[in-house]
Amino acid sequence: xxxxxxxxxxxxxxxxxxxxxxxxxxxxxxxxxxxxxxxxxxxxxxxxxxxxxxxxxxxxxxxxxxxxxxxxxxxxxxxxxxxxxxxxxxxxxxxxxxxxxxxxxxxxxxxxxxxxxxxxxxxxxxxxxxxxxxxxxxxxxxxxxxxxxxxxxxxxxxxxxxxxxxxxxxxxxxxxxxxxxxxxxxxxxxxxxxxxxxxxxxxxxxxxxxxxxxxxxxxxxxxxxxxxxxxxxxxxxxxxxxxxxxxxxxxxxxxxxxxxxxxxxxxxxxxxxxxxxxxxxxxxxxxxxxxxxxxxxxxxxxxxxxxxxxxxxxxxxxxxxxxxxxxxxxxxxxxxxxxxxxxxxxxxxxxxxxxxxxxxxxxxxxxxxxxxxxxxxxxxxxxxx
Ligand SMILES: [Zn+2]
Numbered sequence: 001x002x003x004x005x006x007x008x009x010x011x012x013x014x015x016x017x018x019x020x021x022x023x024x025x026x027x028x029x030x031x032x033x034x035x036x037x038x039x040x041x042x043x044x045x046x047x048x049x050x051x052x053x054x055x056x057x058x059x060x061x062x063x064x065x066x067x068x069x070x071x072x073x074x075x076x077x078x079x080x081x082x083x084x085x086x087x088x089x090x091x092x093x094x095x096x097x098x099x100x101x102x103x104x105x106x107x108x109x110x111x112x113x114x115x116x117x118x119x120x121x122x123x124x125x126x127x128x129x130x131x132x133x134x135x136x137x138x139x140x141x142x143x144x145x146x147x148x149x150x151x152x153x154x155x156x157x158x159x160x161x162x163x164x165x166x167x168x169x170x171x172x173x174x175x176x177x178x179x180x181x182x183x184x185x186x187x188x189x190x191x192x193x194x195x196x197x198x199x200x201x202x203x204x205x206x207x208x209x210x211x212x213x214x215x216x217x218x219x220x221x222x223x224x225x226x227x228x229x230x231x232x233x234x235x236x237x238x239x240x241x242x243x244x245x246x247x248x249x250x251x252x253x254x255x256x257x258x259x260x261x262x263x264x265x266x267x268x269x270x271x272x273x274x275x276x277x278x279x280x281x282x283x284x285x286x287x288x289x290x291x292x293x294x295x296x297x298x299x300x301x302x303x304x305x306x307x308x309x310x311x312x313x314x315x316x317x318x319x320x321x322x323x324x325x326x327x328x329x330x331x332x333x334x335x336x337x338x339x340x341x342x343x344x345x346x347x348x349x350x351x352x353x354x355x356x357x358x359x360x361x362x363x364x365x366x367x368x369x370x371x372x373x374x375x376x377x378x379x380x381x382x383x384x385x
Contacts, residue, residue: 003118005369006098008032008111010091012073013100019074019142022054025107026073029114029137033058036118037126038135043155045140045147053140053147057156060121061132065164067383068134069113069376070149070341072141075102076358083360097363108364109169109351109372110137116376120384131384134163141337149337150300153344163345165311167379168338171354172330177368178323181315182349184331185338186233186264187303189271192295193218193282199255211257212245214290219243219259221285222278226265232305233266233331238278266331267303301335304342311383315348318378322371350375 011032017023030040038058046052059066078088078101086092086099093099098108117133136156140148156163172182195215200208219240226236240261247254265274275296286292306312308329320326327350341347352372356362 003115005111005115005373006366008114009098009108012107013091013102016089017073018077020051020053020140022139026054026056045151047146050146055152056137057152059132059134061128063131066132066134068163068166070136070166071106071110071169072138074139074142076142085361097365099363101362103362103364104171104352105357106170106351108369112372113169113376115373116380119377120380128384150340153340166341166345166347168347168349169351170336170349171352171357172349173353177353177371178319178325178327180330181327183329184305185335186266188264188301188335189299190262190297193259194293195257196291197255200253202251202253208253210253215257218282218285221281227268230266230268236265238263265303301339306346314382315379318375322375
């Protein structure tokens with residue numbers, strides 16, 4: 001009997017695993033995978049200043065090649081639950097779609113690769129004939145992502161686990177299943193620009209120094225294009241997200257002004273070079289007349305690109321056979337846990353259609369769940385022979 005990705009998605013959606021709560025979702029997978037013969041490990045990671053988060057690692061087979069599927073069971077909050085046509089944690093099927101928070105991002109994706117692995121094993125007396133299948137599931141993706149994938153990979157590395165390729169089941173498609181596979185992500189870097197002045201009475205501007213004037217000059221200079229894009233990436237972009245003076249008084253020139261920004265950058269830059277470029281631009285715009293400083297936030301999101309390989313071709317072929325579409329290979333969108341996995345093995349992202357993710361009435365068409373399971377099963381079958 002074939003594994004049912006709709007039933008597994010429903011089982012996961014019914015667990016209220018609002019980030020960083022486990023909500024029973026990992027326990028549910030542990031039961032399912034354990035019964036299928038996987039060696040399942042559960043681990044909780046913690047760090048000062050963060051909440052402890054539960055994770056799961058499972059493997060079946062001992063030999064290489066080791067194909068990893070990765071994902072997260074935590075979900076963003078549902079918002080006002082009465083705004084949902086179908087309750088966010090019920091997993092109801094209506095109009096040929098399964099409704100619920102996480103149906104798309106990404107309990108549905110996990111259900112599909114679990115079902116595909118179970119089908120692969122069932123056709124081979126319960127054991128991979130060659131190689132291994134590993135599953136890395138975290139409860140810390142929608143939050144700060146410090147006690148999740150990055151630490152499970154370290155833990156696995158210390159145990160001597162080796163990975164050959166990975167599919168991350170994030171919702172990669174834009175409009176229809178099969179339109180997009182992701183093979184890289186831009187980097188992300190955040191900082192604060194602080195301009196100092198001298199506080200004073202607005203009626204005597206000659207005795208004060210208004211930092212807002214300097215801040216405006218620097219903001220203007222830093223918004224200039226960073227590049228024209230690269231072969232695989234969109235142009236880098238620096239976006240100011242907040243300008244803060246915090247001055248409630250009408251007749252006071254403030255002593256300091258700040259602006260926060262985030263840069264999404266492509267493979268023309270490294271984090272170090274990008275900081276240097278931004279500081280050079282500020283230096284030249286300040287022309288010795290503006291006193292300023294940068295505060296950079298630590299970032300664990302470097303740009304990366306997964307070079308096309310036979311593995312990419314294998315995945316693209318499986319997608320094309322099942323959906324009739326040859327997916328575009330893209331690097332758009334925000335960061336994902338692929339930024340950690342890429343340090344261990346080549347990683348591609350392919351999952352459901354992202355259209356309703358994080359929205360009220362998030363839902364996955366039943367036909368997509370069935371087709372995605374078929375795509376994953378073909379990838380496993382061919383990868384492991
Ligand atoms: Zn996600």
